[in-house]
Every structure is written in C-alpha cells, then in structure tokens.
Amino acid sequence: MDDEGKARRTVLRGLATSLGVAALPWAEMARAAHDAHAAMQTPDPSTYTLFNATDAADVEALTSQIVPGGATPGAREAGVTFFIDRALSSFFSHWRLGFLDGLQKFQATCRAQCPQAARFAVLSDENQVEFLRTVDTTSFFDQARLLTLCGMFSSQKYGGNRAGAGWKLIGFEDQHVFEPPFGYYDRDYPGFTAQPEKGS
Amino acid sequence: MSARRFRNSESVDFVIVGSGAAGGVLARELAGANLSVVVLEQGPRLAPAEFEHDELKYWFMGGITADVRRNPQTFRRDATQKAEVPMVRTPLVYARAVGGSTLHYTANYWRFREIDFRERSVLGEISGTGFADWPISYAELEPYYTRVDWEVGVSGLAGVCPFEPPRTKGYPMPPLPVKSSGVLFERGARKLGLHPVPAPMAINSVAYNGRPGCVHCGFCHGFACEVMAKASTLTTMIPAAEATGNCEIRADSYVSRIEVDKRGRATGVAYFDGERREHFQRARAVVLAANGGETPRLLLNSANAAFPHGLANSSGLVGKYLMFNYTARALGTFEHELNEYKSVQVTRILHDFYDSDPKRGFYGGGGLDARIGPQPTTWALRTATEGPGWGAAFKERLQEFPRSMQVACHSTSLPLESNNITIDPTVKDAWGIPAIRVTYKDHPDDLAIARFLQDRGAEILDAAGALRVTRAPVSDSSLAFHLLGTCRMGDDPAKSVVDRHHRSHDIANLFMCDGSSLVTSGRGQPTMTIQALAMRAGEHIANFARRNEI
Numbered sequence: 001m002d003d004e005g006k007a008r009r010t011v012l013r014g015l016a017t018s019l020g021v022a023a024l025p026w027a028e029m030a031r032a033a034h035d036a037h038a039a040m041q042t043p044d045p046s047t048y049t050l051f052n053a054t055d056a057a058d059v060e061a062l063t064s065q066i067v068p069g070g071a072t073p074g075a076r077e078a079g080v081t082f083f084i085d086r087a088l089s090s091f092f093s094h095w096r097l098g099f100l101d102g103l104q105k106f107q108a109t110c111r112a113q114c115p116q117a118a119r120f121a122v123l124s125d126e127n128q129v130e131f132l133r134t135v136d137t138t139s140f141f142d143q144a145r146l147l148t149l150c151g152m153f154s155s156q157k158y159g160g161n162r163a164g165a166g167w168k169l170i171g172f173e174d175q176h177v178f179e180p181p182f183g184y185y186d187r188d189y190p191g192f193t194a195q196p197e198k199g200s
Numbered sequence: 201m202s203a204r205r206f207r208n209s210e211s212v213d214f215v216i217v218g219s220g221a222a223g224g225v226l227a228r229e230l231a232g233a234n235l236s237v238v239v240l241e242q243g244p245r246l247a248p249a250e251f252e253h254d255e256l257k258y259w260f261m262g263g264i265t266a267d268v269r270r271n272p273q274t275f276r277r278d279a280t281q282k283a284e285v286p287m288v289r290t291p292l293v294y295a296r297a298v299g300g301s302t303l304h305y306t307a308n309y310w311r312f313r314e315i316d317f318r319e320r321s322v323l324g325e326i327s328g329t330g331f332a333d334w335p336i337s338y339a340e341l342e343p344y345y346t347r348v349d350w351e352v353g354v355s356g357l358a359g360v361c362p363f364e365p366p367r368t369k370g371y372p373m374p375p376l377p378v379k380s381s382g383v384l385f386e387r388g389a390r391k392l393g394l395h396p397v398p399a400p401m402a403i404n405s406v407a408y409n410g411r412p413g414c415v416h417c418g419f420c421h422g423f424a425c426e427v428m429a430k431a432s433t434l435t436t437m438i439p440a441a442e443a444t445g446n447c448e449i450r451a452d453s454y455v456s457r458i459e460v461d462k463r464g465r466a467t468g469v470a471y472f473d474g475e476r477r478e479h480f481q482r483a484r485a486v487v488l489a490a491n492g493g494e495t496p497r498l499l500l501n502s503a504n505a506a507f508p509h510g511l512a513n514s515s516g517l518v519g520k521y522l523m524f525n526y527t528a529r530a531l532g533t534f535e536h537e538l539n540e541y542k543s544v545q546v547t548r549i550l551h552d553f554y555d556s557d558p559k560r561g562f563y564g565g566g567g568l569d570a571r572i573g574p575q576p577t578t579w580a581l582r583t584a585t586e587g588p589g590w591g592a593a594f595k596e597r598l599q600e601f602p603r604s605m606q607v608a609c610h611s612t613s614l615p616l617e618s619n620n621i622t623i624d625p626t627v628k629d630a631w632g633i634p635a636i637r638v639t640y641k642d643h644p645d646d647l648a649i650a651r652f653l654q655d656r657g658a659e660i661l662d663a664a665g666a667l668r669v670t671r672a673p674v675s676d677s678s679l680a681f682h683l684l685g686t687c688r689m690g691d692d693p694a695k696s697v698v699d700r701h702h703r704s705h706d707i708a709n710l711f712m713c714d715g716s717s718l719v720t721s722g723r724g725q726p727t728m729t730i731q732a733l734a735m736r737a738g739e740h741i742a743n744f745a746r747r748n749e750i
Contacts, residue, residue: 066590067598074595091261094269095287129591136590145584146288153576154256170601172541172576176253178416182543183380183602184536192378192398194360195390 057121073165083151083160102140203442215483220300222734223489224433229738231447243296245451251424299434303424330615344732356400380538381605382547385570388664416543485709492683492715512704521615523721524680528650530657532666540572564649566611607657610724687716
C-alpha cells in the first residue's frame with residue numbers, strides 16, 4: 001500500500017470512528033481525500049521490465065489498432081503497453097506465460113502471412129488491419145484486448161490511463177461525489193406522481 | 201459495550217458460519233436474545249475507509265471476492281463435461297470479508313410477492329423440475345420484511361406500485377433522487393401503459409440509523425461503500441450484535457468442516473485462522489449462513505462414516521436445485537448525456553411482468569429496472585462483445601458511455617437437480633480444502649422469459665426515444681451473484697434439506713439459513729428475502745435455545 005493510500009484511509013477511518021458519523025460533512029471530506037490520493041498516483045514510465053524492444057513495438061502497434069489514436073488519444077497515448085508490461089510482471093503474472101507464448105505465435109503467423117515486413121509493428125497501417133482481421137478471434141487477441149482495455153480505463157496507479165486519457169475519451173469524470181441533476185434528462189424532472197391503478 | 205471474546209474450548213450457544221446478509225442478521229438476533237455467539241468469517245474485517253474506487257482491483261484482481269488461484273472453483277455446463285477453473289472470475293461471485301456480499305451488492309431490496317410462495321399450487325407441476333411451494337407464506341414473512349425495511353434501512357415509496365404485496369408500514373426513507381435512466385424508463389414505460397415506480401434500495405437517501413446519506417459516487421455494484429450509506433451488515437447488524445456483549449465476530453476464520461458426534465449431533469466446526477493454524481470452536485448448535493455455494497460445500501466436505509454423502513443430506517438434495525436468476529439486458533443510446541456512472545445503480549423499476557402467464561407458452565416472470573451501464577473497464581469489455589470489437593468503429597462506440605443506459609430484466613430460474621454444487625474431485629484451494637464444482641445450464645423456459653422481458657425492455661427504450669437499441673445476447677449463464685436453492689426449505693424430509701424453521705431434517709442442532717434455503721428463485725433481488733428469513737429464523741432458533749431444544 002502506498003503512503004498516500006494509507007494517509008487517506010487513516011483520515012477516513014479516524015472520522016468514521018468518531019461520534020455522530022451521520023452528521024459529518026461526508027461529501028467534502030471524501031472529495032478532499034480522494035483528490036489528494038489521485039494526485040499521487042501517476043507513475044513515471046521509463047523502462048519495460050518484461051518486453052524487449054521488438055515485443056514492446058509489436059504490442060504497442062497491436063493495442064493501438066484495438067483503440068486507435070487520432071483526434072482523440074488511443075491506447076498508445078494512454079500508455080497501455082507500459083501497463084501490460086507492468087501487469088504481466090506483477091498483478092497479472094499468472095497470465096504472463098500464456099501472453100508471451102501467444103505473442104510469439106502472433107509474430108510467427110505475421111511473418112508467414114506478411115513476408116514483406118520483418119514484424120507486425122513495421123507493416124503499413126492498412127496491412128496491420130488486414131492481418132488482424134485474420135487473427136481477431138484467437139484467444140491471444142482476446143487477452144490482448146482485455147489487457148488493452150484494462151490499461152486504458154483502470155486507475156492510473158497501475159501505469160495506464162495516462163493523464164486520465166481513457167476516462168477523458170469516454171467522458172468519465174474521476175470525482176468522488178456528485179449531486180443531482182446527474183444528466184440531461186433528470187434536470188427538469190417534476191417529481192414522481194402515482195398512476196391510476198392497473199386496468200382502471 | 202465492547203465486543204466479547206470467547207475461547208475455542210468454551211462451548212458457545214451458537215457458532216455461525218458467515219457474516220453476510222443472513223449471518224449478520226442471525227448474529228444480532230441470537231446475541232440480542234442473550235445467547236452466546238461466535239461468527240466465523242473467512243475473509244478479513246475491513247474498515248469502510250479501506251474500500252476503494254478501483255475497478256481493476258475489485259473486478260479483475262479478486263478484490264474482496266476471490267482470487268482464482270487461491271480460491272478456485274470449477275465450472276461445467278453438464279455432467280458430461282470436465283469442469284475447468286475460469287481465467288478471471290470464479291463462477292460464483294461473493295464477497296469474502298465481514299459483511300459478505302452485502303458489501304458489494306447493488307442493494308435492490310424487492311420483497312417477494314404472495315405468488316412466489318405458492319406458485320406451484322397455482323400453476324401446477326413443471327415436469328423435469330423441482331418446482332415446489334414454500335412451506336411458509338408471504339403473510340408469515342411480512343412482519344420480517346417490514347423489520348428489514350426499518351432496521352436495515354430501505355429507501356422507497358410505498359403505495360404507488362399496483363402490484364405491491366400487502367405491507368404493514370411504509371419505507372423509513374424517501375426514494376433516492378431519480379437519474380436520467382429513471383426518467384427515460386418512466387417516460388417510455390408510461391407511454392406503453394406500464395407502471396414504473398421508484399426503486400426500493402437499501403441505500404440511505406438521507407441520514408438514517410447513524411449512517412449518512414448517499415454521496416452518489418456511483419461505485420455500488422461490485423464495490424463496498426466507504427461512506428456507509430449503502431447498508432451492509434458490516435455497518436448495521438454486526439455492530440449491533442457486538443453491542444449486546446454476547447457476540448464475537450472472528451474474521452480470517454475459514455471453516456473447513458462441521459464435526460458430528462456418535463449421537464449424530466453437531467459439536468462445532470474446524471477452521472483455519474489467518475496464519476492457517478487449525479482450531480476447533482465448540483458450540484451447542486451450528487448455523488450455516490455461508491451462502492448458497494459455501495453452505496452446501498461445507499456440508500458435502502463434512503462427510504464421515506455416519507454421513508457418507510455429506511451432512512444433512514438424507515434427501516440427496518444438498519447442493520441441488522441451484523438457481524442463479526437470469527439478467528437479460530437491453531441497451532439504449534440517447535442523444536444527450538445521462539452520466540449513468542454517477543449515483544446508485546437503479547432508481548426506477550417495474551413489476552408489470554412479474555407473474556408467469558401460461559399464455560406465453562413457458563414458465564417465468566420478472567422485474568425490470570433502469571440502470572447504469574457498468575464502470576469504464578467493464579463497459580469497454582462489454583462493448584467489445586456487442587459490435588465491432590476493435591478499431592475506429594469500436595472507439596466510437598466506447599464514446600457513447602455517458603449517453604447510454606440499460607434496462608436490466610431480472611427473471612426466474614427453475615430448480616433443476618442437474619444444476620448443482622458438488623465437490624470437485626481434484627481441485628483444492630490454497631488451504632487444501634476441496635473446491636466447489638458448479639454444474640449449470642439454464643432451463644429453456646428461463647431463457648425464454650429472459651428474451652421475452654428483454655423485448656419489453658427494448659420497447660421501453662424505443663418508446664423513451666433511444667437513438668439505438670441493442671440486445672445483449674441471451675445465452676447460458678456461467679457467472680452468478682445470486683446463489684439460491686441448494687439446501688431448500690420444506691416440510692417433507694425426503695424433498696427438502698431444512699424445515700420451515702431452517703433446522704436440518706437430519707441433525708437437530710444444525711441450521712442453514714441463507715440463499716440456499718429458497719425454494720423458488722423469485723424474480724432476482726433475493727437479499728431482502730434472505731434477510732427477512734434470517735430475522736424470522738433468528739426468532740425461532742432463539743426460542744428453541746431457550747427451551748433447550750437445540
């Protein structure tokens with residue numbers, strides 16, 4: 001557990017055990033604790049621990065086809081390859097062998113099908129898409145997509161979703177406390193009125 | 201008063217296995233009746249402040265549920281298949297911590313209705329199934345439903361649902377503020393002549409019973425509430441049980457066996473503590489409230505020479521009639537933002553299709569609710585299965601997140617002997633205890649009613665003005681949160697495992713009370729009924745103890 005996490009919990013726990021919990025300004029407290037915690041959680045990615053340069057380039061090219069960049073950030077901008085490297089070296093280490101084995105097969109299939117390029121990452125965008133259409137039902141592709149989406153949309157403390165890129169992309173506000181109205185359609189709701197009985 | 205501590209050698213009145221929906225209630229009821237109680241919970245005791253908004257941890261790394269490596273379960277569709285351990289999640293999902301699955305549930309608190317208890321008499325036999333009436337009626341359970349409303353704390357609005365069963369009292373709190381999904385659901389449903397109403401939720405809409413009102417963070421389903429607005433036994437029943445001075449909650453205590461003496465009476469339970477040292481807690485009576493998966497597992501794993509097929513299993517029904525409820529989903533995308541990731545999961549429901557209608561040609565009924573899509577990662581994974589799964593078109597659909605909602609359709613499951621919990625012949629957990637093997641295939645009627653309700657959900661979204669409506673595929677279940685029916689209640693010892701007071705037919709001082717007791721599945725949302733049953737059981741079992749009948 002990181003220090004900030006500990007500090008946040010200590011604060012919240014202390015408050016929770018004091019008397020009259022219901023009367024405390026929960027919303028404000030929770031918001032402040034949450035913001036302080038989130039601010040400390042973006043790791044600085046510099047090196048890969050599991051992937052060599054070739055594998056990293058292929059994984060990055062693959063994940064960038066799953067969620068492409070462009071006008072808005074995609075997997076590359078969200079640091080998904082770094083997330084996957086970190087995940088397979090630690091909290092998802094039980095998936096490591098399967099993933100690396102799948103990656104090797106993916107690379108071999110690519111070499112066989114696309115002999116014009118040494119590896120997937122250097123294929124043209126068009127050829128990458130064309131090749132992926134032939135392998136997008138494999139279990140390796142499924143696993144790569146699962147990891148890509150975890151890296152894109154989970155908490156930044158795991159190394160992906162860099163600068164909140166994934167959350168910004170889909171319009172998820174990382175905020176602890178909300179108040180109504182929550183959306184467009186509940187803004188002018190007049191209140192619930194009972195209906196006539198069924199059949200009457 | 202501070203919580204009491206008991207020694208293993210001390211024979212307490214009751215050892216309760218499990219501290220969730222039922223275990224927490226039973227602890228308070230029995231301790232409140234001046235009986236000594238030790239509750240053994242396999243998971244840790246966490247403070248609410250330790251609960252996090254961390255989707256990866258709670259949904260993909262086990263969080264407070266299960267790490268598939270330490271707590272494996274196997275799954276197969278039918279007895280001809282070899283059961284396998286899934287990659288990410290165990291097939292039966294439940295929280296392992298003090299408070300059990302009341303920590304991470306959505307907190308939909310629907311009562312069952314009168315029909316649920318006598319549906320077999322009304323509709324007749326359904327061949328090939330164990331479809332049966334309950335030995336108790338709604339009227340018998342009603343006072344306990346009302347106690348749950350007030351003692352656990354439910355927000356809602358009574359008297360507005362034309363299908364509502366009789367109730368002696370309203371809700372203690374007004375409904376939670378409506379969300380955009382609720383407004384659209386209400387609009388669409390009313391156009392179709394249906395009867396949407398505010399959802400009853402065990403989440404404080406205002407400060408109540410010493411807990412604050414909801415802050416609308418949106419992390420209910422699959423997460424635990426750090427502000428304690430969502431009612432969990434961790435923050436409701438368990439502190440009350442401890443305050444009696446008669447109850448010890450022993451966390452990190454994983455029960456492996458129930459021991460039975462030569463006279464066929466339970467003497468207590470063997471368990472591992474947090475350091476994996478074995479202990480034995482003696483008790484006058486044993487109460488299993490470990491959930492519809494773990495309760496039968498424990499009975500089956502406790503087989504001995506006198507009970508070779510597991511304890512309390514003379515009927516052969518321990519572990520059988522497993523029911524999951526089905527949840528079909530219709531998805532709608534709208535022009536403007538709903539921001540469904542904010543606030544509680546559900547604010548409007550409807551029960552127009554609750555009853556089974558023979559004219560449809562199949563058995564089943566259900567309830568619909570308007571709800572949040574999931575949190576971001578789960579949203580993205582789900583989106584990948586429901587259209588283009590990668591590339592620019594996929595990315596575009598991902599961005600519909602704030603403009604999307606779903607109508608979730610909760611429905612019946614028929615009790616089948618072939619759907620069950622057995623003990624896996626080879627897989628063991630990290631403690632060396634043989635693992636749960638789940639065998640499950642939905643009855644064709646269960647899938648038929650799911651599709652029927654999904655069509656109704658899609659019509660509501662259409663009528664509400666959705667730009668696009670899609671249907672998540674309805675296919676056989678392989679993951680479940682509702683674990684029901686595996687030690688069913690009944691008067692006939694040949695056809696049930698516990699009697700109407702939750703006492704096992706075979707062992708006089710062994711009781712089972714949790715989702716396993718349910719005879720039929722209801723229409724989803726079983727926790728309210730599990731807790732009402734536990735309040736009722738607590739009263740009866742305390743009386744038995746006082747009269748020396750345990």
